[in-house]
Amino acid sequence: MRNIFLIFFGGGLGSVLRYLLSFNAQKLWKINNFPIGTLLVNIIGCFAIGFLTSYLVKFDNGLKFLLITGICGGFTTFSAFSIENYSLWENQQFLMLTIYIGLSILLGIIAVFIGIKFSNIL
Template sequence: MKNILLIFLGGGFGSILRYLISTQTQKLWTINSFPVGTLVVNILGCFIIGFLTSYFFKNDNYLKYLLITGFCGGFTTFSTFSVENYSLWQNQQYGILLLYVLISVVLGLVAVVIGMKSNILLS
């Protein structure tokens, strides 16, 4: 139960910080319709999860639930996606890595389109 509370708290904080960083970045750097705010959050999230994963690999404790699963999960799931891909790369599972990236991006985009079309039909 303690782990769930830590994930909850970290996720809430990560989500709020994602919103603040993304909106402020987008206000500072408007480049046509390019989502600079989301890009900054995703890259920053990847750096943070890489740093934390490396640290907790050596020092396993309960804070990984607060910081990795909670904070990074709330901040951006792109960071989790990236660290999983890095793990596949390190384990030389290049075929699975390529398949995972392609399926995630293509099916993710298809799911968004289907979801949007379904929502239009319900309106």
């Protein structure tokens, strides 16, 4: 139950941090509708999950639930996607890496399209 609370608390904190950073970055740098806020959040989240995954291996698992699953997960799921891809790369599973990246992007875009079309029916 403690781990669930840590994930819950960290996820909420990560989501608020994502909103604040993305919103303010978008206001600060107006680059022709380019989603600079989301890009910045994704890059910072990837750095954070890479650092924390490597660093926290030596320490308490509770910190992993709070910082990695909770805060990083709430901040951006792109960081989880990236660390999973890194793991596939590191294990030289290049075919699986390519399939995972391709399917994630293609199916994600298709799911958005279907979701929008479905909402228009209702």
